[in-house]
Amino acid sequence: MSSESTNPANLGMVAYADGSFRRGLAGWGVHAYVYTAGALDHARGEKQLPTLTGYKEVNISESCKVLTYVEAYATVEGRKATNNVAELQGVIEAFELAKAADVQKLLVYTDSQYVQQNLFRSIPKWVKNDWIKPDGSPVANREYWEQLITVKEDWLSAGRNLDIEWIKGHAGHRGNEAADGLALLGSAYKTEKKLIMYDDVVQANKLEPSNPLLQRSRLLFDASAALPESEGNYYCMYSLGRAHTYGHKQTDNALDKIAKTDLILGRRLAEATFSILKTRERDQYLEELMENHRQDHPMAYSQPVILRLDNVLAPNMRKYYMEHGRAGFAKLKNIQATVAPDDTLISKTLSPPKQAYEAVKLFGVMKQQLDDYCNGTIGKSVQVIDITKDLYAIHQEGKKKPVNKLHATITNNTPLIEIPAMVNGVEIKLKLVLGLDIPVRNTLARIAESEPKVSVLVVASGPLCYSFTTIVDTSEGILIYNCPYTQFILKQ
Numbered sequence: 264m265s266s267e268s269t270n271p272a273n274l275g276m277v278a279y280a281d282g283s284f285r286r287g288l289a290g291w292g293v294h295a296y297v298y299t300a301g302a303l304d305h306a307r308g309e310k311q312l313p314t315l316t317g318y319k320e321v322n323i324s325e326s327c328k329v330l331t332y333v334e335a336y337a338t339v340e341g342r343k344a345t346n347n348v349a350e351l352q353g354v355i356e357a358f359e360l361a362k363a364a365d366v367q368k369l370l371v372y373t374d375s376q377y378v379q380q381n382l383f384r385s386i387p388k389w390v391k392n393d394w395i396k397p398d399g400s401p402v403a404n405r406e407y408w409e410q411l412i413t414v415k416e417d418w419l420s421a422g423r424n425l426d427i428e429w430i431k432g433h434a435g436h437r438g439n440e441a442a443d444g445l446a447l448l449g450s451a452y453k454t455e456k457k458l459i460m461y462d463d464v465v466q467a468n469k470l471e472p473s474n475p476l477l478q479r480s481r482l483l484f485d486a487s488a489a490l491p492e493s494e495g496n497y498y499c500m501y502s503l504g505r506a507h508t509y510g511h512k513q514t515d516n517a518l519d520k521i522a523k524t525d526l527i528l529g530r531r532l533a534e535a536t537f538s539i540l541k542t543r544e545r546d547q548y549l550e551e552l553m554e555n556h557r558q559d560h561p562m563a564y565s566q567p568v569i570l571r572l573d574n575v576l577a578p579n580m581r582k583y584y585m586e587h588g589r590a591g592f593a594k595l596k597n598i599q600a601t602v603a604p605d606d607t608l609i610s611k612t613l614s615p616p617k618q619a620y621e622a623v624k625l626f627g628v629m630k631q632q633l634d635d636y637c638n639g640t641i642g643k644s645v646q647v648i649d650i651t652k653d654l655y656a657i658h659q660e661g662k663k664k665p666v667n668k669l670h671a672t673i674t675n676n677t678p679l680i681e682i683p684a685m686v687n688g689v690e691i692k693l694k695l696v697l698g699l700d701i702p703v704r705n706t707l708a709r710i711a712e713s714e715p716k717v718s719v720l721v722v723a724s725g726p727l728c729y730s731f732t733t734i735v736d737t738s739e740g741i742l743i744y745n746c747p748y749t750q751f752i753l754k755q
Contacts, residue, residue: 475710476710677697
């Protein structure tokens with residue numbers, strides 16, 4: 264990079280400032296980038312690109328060259344802190360970041376009309392009237408306004424360029440959304456000022472992708488207490504489908520819904536689907552999240568815990584954790600839950616645990632079935648039916664290497680698959696419901712290249728009554744998948 268491009272005279276900063284007030288705490292956040300002449304070398308798929316006037320939907324040739332991305336957040340000190348105070352503090356901190364970066368041009372975006380309008384309309388009148396409003400009352404947040412005036416005048420007195428503009432909040436603006444998330448961090452729990460700097464939007468220390476057999480539609484259940492002698496990496500999952508909203512009322516706020524998460528387990532246990540994934544390697548990301556929960560909530564060592572997989576496996580949440588780590592989550596100790604700043608549930612201790620232990624028993628039975636399958640010790644009473652060819656086929660495309668693909672007849676609209684089979688000499692049709700008896704279609708498609716082997720284990724549970732379990736064996740791991748109450752009658 265040329266010395267000309269890094270000359271302070273050629274450097275500018277675009278900063279997005281925001282504030283937040285939640286549960287009695289105010290926090291501020293700033294997302295900014297330092298730019299110089301030129302354009303980005305690559306866009307990495309971002310829809311909104313940095314320009315001299317902020318993030319815009321433009322061609323890469325119209326972008327600006329970013330030297331450094333800067334993010335900062337903190338809790339506003341003082342008992343009288345409000346959302347307006349947090350908004351003011353965010354703008355003040357934007358000036359501080361710009362001074363530290365030694366730039367000559369600063370453009371600040373705020374979604375607070377309170378800040379933007381009063382700064383240019385009311386401040387001169389307030390100062391002239393000794394900080395007394397026309398109605399005779401004192402101007403609120405005077406000390407913060409005076410700080411903002413000071414940093415603004417210092418900036419301009421040095422001959423530097425300044426512009427402060429209003430931007431609509433929660434409207435999909437990349438910079439504003441980033442600042443909003445940082446402000447939420449500051450208001451989630453008490454924290455001193457944190458500074459994050461990076462040269463690229465995509466950082467090098469990415470977490471490895473999670474195992475494709477992990478079901479995003481499920482909850483990860485910590486059943487380690489029930490598997491004390493396990494060798495290998497076991498991840499217990501379950502899903503209650505629509506029952507995730509069990510007990511919720513229209514008047515419930517986000518915290519009410521989080522508190523009721525454990526109500527669904529046990530009361531709707533008969534409708535649950537369970538699975539256990541045995542992996543070759545432990546999932547670093549999930550292990551960290553679970554350990555974080557145990558440290559934040561010591562009772563978790565003696566009670567079952569769940570991770571909300573649909574939340575924690577979402578790409579935006581993985582990126583969020585990569586950037587902020589454990590410090591980015593709030594601890595709700597009264598209900599033993601860990602949440603993201605926007606109240607997205609990450610993990611929760613199930614309390615009271617009595618109902619949860621019923622699920623632990625089922626996981627224990629399934630784990631034994633899985634171990635028997637892996638060790639080749641399945642009893643003679645269990646019939647193993649290979650259904651791989653009913654799901655997958657080898658496709659040859661020209662001279663390319665043959666590939667394994669899911670049958671085209673299995674689509675996202677396919678409710679179930681009927682598979683002919685022989686059970687004790689009687690010809691039947693196994694009806695496997697996608698998402699209930701076997702993984703959903705998207706999961707089956709993702710693991711096609713892993714050369715999966717799919718088997719059904721049929722067990723007699725009565726003279727004519729049978730239950731079955733599905734085993735999915737891939738290079739990423741082995742998954743046992745079933746609804747413990749799925750049964751069929753063998754007609755003679």
